[in-house]
Amino acid sequence: MTAIPTPKVRRRPPRTGIMLSRRAAMVFVLPAFVLFAVFIAYPLLTALSYSFFGWTGILRGDFVGIQNYVTLFTSLPYSEDIPNAFVHNLLLFLGAMLFQNTIGLGLASLLHRMPRFRRFFQTMYTLPYLVSPLVIGYLWSLMLSPLFGPVNAVLRGIGLGELAQPWLGNPQTAIWVVVIVTAWQWIGFPVLLYGAALGGIPAEIDEAASLDGAGSWQRFRSITLPMLVPAIGTVSVLTFIGAMEAFPIPYALGGSQGNPAGATDVLSLLFYRTAFESGSSNAIGTSSAIATLLFLFIFGISMLITWFMRRTERKLF
Amino acid sequence: MRRRILTTAALLAGSALMLSACAPSASSGDEAASGDEVTLKVWSWRTEDVEAYNRIFDVFEEAHPDITVEFEAFQNTEYNQILTTGLAGSDGPDVPMVRAYGQLQPNIEAGQLEPIDGEVDGLDDIAPSVLAGAKGRADGKTYAVPLATQTLQMFYNKAIFEEQGLEVPTTWSEFIDVNEKLLAAGITPMALGAKDDWILPIFHDIIGSARYGGAEFEEKVLAGEVDFNDPDYVASLQLITDVQKYLTPDVVGVSYTDSQIQFTSAQAAQFPGGSFEIATFRNQAPDLEFGSYQVPLPEGAVLDAPVSPAYADGNFAVNSKSKNKEAAFELLNWLATPEFGQLVADELNQFSAIPGVDYQDEIMQEAWKNAEAGQAPYLLLVNFRYGEPLGTAVLGAEVQKMFLGQTDAAGAAAALQTGVSQWFTPGK
Numbered sequence: 068m069t070a071i072p073t074p075k076v077r078r079r080p081p082r083t084g085i086m087l088s089r090r091a092a093m094v095f096v097l098p099a100f101v102l103f104a105v106f107i108a109y110p111l112l113t114a115l116s117y118s119f120f121g122w123t124g125i126l127r128g129d130f131v132g133i134q135n136y137v138t139l140f141t142s143l144p145y146s147e148d149i150p151n152a153f154v155h156n157l158l159l160f161l162g163a164m165l166f167q168n169t170i171g172l173g174l175a176s177l178l179h180r181m182p183r184f185r186r187f188f189q190t191m192y193t194l195p196y197l198v199s200p201l202v203i204g205y206l207w208s209l210m211l212s213p214l215f216g217p218v219n220a221v222l223r224g225i226g227l228g229e230l231a232q233p234w235l236g237n238p239q240t241a242i243w244v245v246v247i248v249t250a251w252q253w254i255g256f257p258v259l260l261y262g263a264a265l266g267g268i269p270a271e272i273d274e275a276a277s278l279d280g281a282g283s284w285q286r287f288r289s290i291t292l293p294m295l296v297p298a299i300g301t302v303s304v305l306t307f308i309g310a311m312e313a314f315p316i317p318y319a320l321g322g323s324q325g326n327p328a329g330a331t332d333v334l335s336l337l338f339y340r341t342a343f344e345s346g347s348s349n350a351i352g353t354s355s356a357i358a359t360l361l362f363l364f365i366f367g368i369s370m371l372i373t374w375f376m377r378r379t380e381r382k383l384f
Numbered sequence: 385m386r387r388r389i390l391t392t393a394a395l396l397a398g399s400a401l402m403l404s405a406c407a408p409s410a411s412s413g414d415e416a417a418s419g420d421e422v423t424l425k426v427w428s429w430r431t432e433d434v435e436a437y438n439r440i441f442d443v444f445e446e447a448h449p450d451i452t453v454e455f456e457a458f459q460n461t462e463y464n465q466i467l468t469t470g471l472a473g474s475d476g477p478d479v480p481m482v483r484a485y486g487q488l489q490p491n492i493e494a495g496q497l498e499p500i501d502g503e504v505d506g507l508d509d510i511a512p513s514v515l516a517g518a519k520g521r522a523d524g525k526t527y528a529v530p531l532a533t534q535t536l537q538m539f540y541n542k543a544i545f546e547e548q549g550l551e552v553p554t555t556w557s558e559f560i561d562v563n564e565k566l567l568a569a570g571i572t573p574m575a576l577g578a579k580d581d582w583i584l585p586i587f588h589d590i591i592g593s594a595r596y597g598g599a600e601f602e603e604k605v606l607a608g609e610v611d612f613n614d615p616d617y618v619a620s621l622q623l624i625t626d627v628q629k630y631l632t633p634d635v636v637g638v639s640y641t642d643s644q645i646q647f648t649s650a651q652a653a654q655f656p657g658g659s660f661e662i663a664t665f666r667n668q669a670p671d672l673e674f675g676s677y678q679v680p681l682p683e684g685a686v687l688d689a690p691v692s693p694a695y696a697d698g699n700f701a702v703n704s705k706s707k708n709k710e711a712a713f714e715l716l717n718w719l720a721t722p723e724f725g726q727l728v729a730d731e732l733n734q735f736s737a738i739p740g741v742d743y744q745d746e747i748m749q750e751a752w753k754n755a756e757a758g759q760a761p762y763l764l765l766v767n768f769r770y771g772e773p774l775g776t777a778v779l780g781a782e783v784q785k786m787f788l789g790q791t792d793a794a795g796a797a798a799a800l801q802t803g804v805s806q807w808f809t810p811g812k
Contacts, residue, residue: 123490123493123494125468125472125490125494125496126493126494126495142806143773143802143803143806144772144773144777144778144803144806145772208639211637212637212638212639212642213632213633213634213637213638214632214638214642214645214646214651215642215645232634232637233634233636233637233638234637235579235637235639236578236579236634236635236636236637236638236788237634237636237637237788238788238790322579322580322581324581324582324777324780324781326579326580326581326781326784327578327579327581327636327781327784327788328581328781328782328784328785328788328790329781340777341772343464343465344774345771345772345774347771347772347807348489348490348493350490350772353772
């Protein structure tokens with residue numbers, strides 16, 4: 068922190084064997100830093116500052132302090148929409164976690180034992196992940212249409228007609244459609260990540276345990292799973308961010324209002340509605356406040372998950 | 385050391401920002417200064433109408449040889465942002481197409497548009513509920529010339545009506561009778577995409593505007609003499625439940641596009657919708673023979689004749705930063721003439737906002753005749769989209785709840801009243 072040079076023994080010699088002066092290192096960092104500053108930090112800080120002002124159209128008005136935030140929690144429609152949307156975001160996260168850490172992990176371990184088909188199936192499972200989520204959402208909305216959709220037609224065809232539903236028209240089923248379609252699209256992601264992590268576990272450990280008489284479940288439980296903790300941490304954080312920022316699939320399935328009757332509303336839709344569809348002249352102020360809250364929440368919880376996973380890792384090893 | 389590097393980095397980042405900030409103004413050369421020839425930039429979101437607009441502006445250019453119109457269209461969904469940026473900078477359009485009613489207010493409040501009262505002739509001939517779409521809510525000034533009118537009616541499949549021996553209903557009991565007969569014949573009487581909430585206030589106004597009193601109710605509700613809990617308004621919402629059996633079962637699962645297919649593929653006999661559907665139906669099913677009628681007066685209706693709810697769709701305004709304002713007003717004056725109105729009808733297949741236009745197309749003729757027989761404002765769009773929550777959005781979700789049995793007419797009306805009172809003060 069000070070400019071006075073203090074003779075100090077370097078604790079960690081550079082492992083790469085390449086020595087860079089601070090100045091040279093900065094030159095390498097600079098382009099990334101400038102990009103970060105211009106495209107991430109600057110918009111982020113402007114959104115933060117916007118949320119503290121009143122607006123008329125795109126004209127900035129007076130400094131209003133936390134008034135925009137108070138509005139979010141005290142006046143309609145926000146005071147009703149935010150909790151409603153927030154619960155749906157949480158459901159998306161829990162649903163995705165459940166799918167990814169059971170089915171996703173299961174598929175990854177199965178594929179790990181079948182080297183011959185691994186590539187093929189990994190590609191297959193990842194395919195939906197590569198298609199635009201808007202397209203996925205739209206295709207599912209076609210399939211689930213009560214008039215022309217094949218899903219209900221198949222159910223009726225095999226004698227399960229009473230299960231046929233207006234899937235996206237019934238608030239009780241609509242949100243689960245969003246959860247399942249989101250999880251379905253993302254399933255390739257844990258398959259790939261867990262696949263790579265499984266490949267990174269040395270076979271000798273497994274072998275040694277096997278020689279000691281551990282059964283396959285025991286080996287999975289006490290060796291594979293703990294070794295996967297870092298990967299689980301990564302998947303959890305990314306899933307959390309993805310679920311909190313979910314937009315295209317809910318938009319394609321329920322429109323910007325989260326139809327029917329707000330049953331598929333999520334926070335990003337609320338932001339979108341406020342920013343781009345409302346006739347309110349303070350749209351910029353309110354939507355910036357939503358964006359800021361969303362960012363702070365995602366940031367905070369992501370840090371928490373990371374911290375928790377690190378601690379678990381340290382305990383294990 | 386570290387501080388110095390940070391400062392350098394910050395300076396660099398800062399100068400990069402300044403560079404990007406300078407970029408647009410550097411390229412915007414002043415074209416207006418050279419001679420009498422003026423080029424007007426016109427922006428629009430109608431990417432599908434570029435050729436038609438070029439033909440329309442050719443007519444204008446012929447009569448005004450010193451003005452060249454450069455028409456540019458942008459993606460509809462991106463247009464609001466593009467326009468906001470364009471109007472804020474110095475490189476924007478001279479004459480932008482702007483939204484109507486509530487969505488126009490942010491541009492007006494930011495001082496981006498020029499008031500046109502006294503500058504443009506012919507505004508007085510335009511229907512008040514249509515011209516209201518071009519006015520500033522706060523100052524009451526007019527900021528734009530309305531482009532098109534949409535009217536909301538019941539479309540019906542002529543072939544099905546003929547097969548079933550049905551005639552266009554003129555009383556409510558005939559209307560119910562038509563729907564009953566269609567139901568008995570195994571044809572869905574009405575196609576409605578209730579999964580998309582925005583269509584539902586339209587549906588309600590088509591069925592119920594005359595019941596609650598159309599323009600009369602509008603006047604009273606704006607003055608604060610009544611609110612949406614008014615028994616007549618509740619009764620108009622009750623009509624939705626009354627006719628629910630004539631819609632597809634599970635109607636809330638049906639999307640708007642599905643409902644269009646239902647109608648164009650003759651699976652449903654009627655379609656409550658806006659005049660903007662005419663072009664879509666034509667494209668989807670060129671052979672479909674269809675017409676439109678006004679839903680007859682229900683029992684206890686406040687009005688004594690059926691009405692077609694209507695609203696303005698799109699306006700042309702003048703950018704307050706335009707360097708060619710004189711020419712821009714010349715163009716706006718022309719946009720308010722019946723000559724342009726006729727071109728809107730012929731080239732764009734839309735109902736012009738200007739009176740005195742003839743429609744060649746039979747279906748448009750019929751719909752226009754209906755609309756002229758009795759008009760009402762599409763109340764929630766015309767008056768209740770000036771704040772959050774939008775009246776249309778609240779009622780859309782409430783009608784969905786009514787269909788799902790989660791609320792009734794009185795509950796929906798109360799929710800609408802609570803919603804709009806967040807920002808609406810009567811008498812203002």
